[in-house]
Amino acid sequence: MTDLFRQTYGPTALVTGASSGIGLAFAEELARRGLDLILTARRADRLKALADRLTAAHGVAVSVIGADLQEPDAPARILQRTGHADIGVLLSNAGFNIKGGFELQDPVRMAGMLTVNCHAPMQLAHGLLPHLKRRGKGGIVFTASVEGLIGCPYSAAYSATKALVVALGEALWGELQGTGVDVLTLCPGATDTEATAGMKGLANLQSPNDVARLALDNLREGPTFVPHEHYRAMFQAIRAQPRREALAAMAESMKRMAR
Incomplete structure (x- = not known):
């Protein structure tokens, strides 16, 4: 299985947001797969410390690019610097979230999150698809979230x-049928990362290592994948309800948790 994975998605993987959380777990799991x-x-x-550790542990070549993806030209700079590499898989993982009442949020921070x-x-x-x-x-x-499957009040x-991200991944999955290029949109629930540290009332936390491993194991099973059974069942049930009822119930639940 590892040899087949490396033959299909190797020799090189590009991982964004690799310094922590699911991105770091992707880097570790990919290095284990050679x-x-x-x-x-x-x-x-x-990233440098991670690169040294992965090279020592697995004998793989690791290069690092410091980049702030809130800068609109950062993706173009990354693509330019990696144009020489035979990248077989992109793990587009970088992201952050903002919680709370919509009108209370900083518009500049929202713009950065959108970028x-x-x-x-x-x-x-x-940039990578032609290659x-x-x-x-x-x-x-693409790392999305179960919160991309339906509009989530207070988020x-x-x-x-x-x-x-969900729509982009699903559309590309359809476009790329028959090309040999697989697309998976990963929709985790609550994951034990820096983003959830200190949040109250979170249950069914999944480790980022499990999320990364399951995503890579199911890369050919697109278009979307929810890696935790609890959240898979939860959002299937939510999306099966009339949309007005589902949204009202979700909003009321979030209000209760905030009290």
């Missing part, structure tokens, strides 16, 4: 950004 890595994130010092969560994956996929199609094999993983802006 792929060379290009890792990007804002915190280049963390990181939506603009970056769209531009990176656009992947010429190869006739490879893949793209409006974040939910909207992840809805774009």
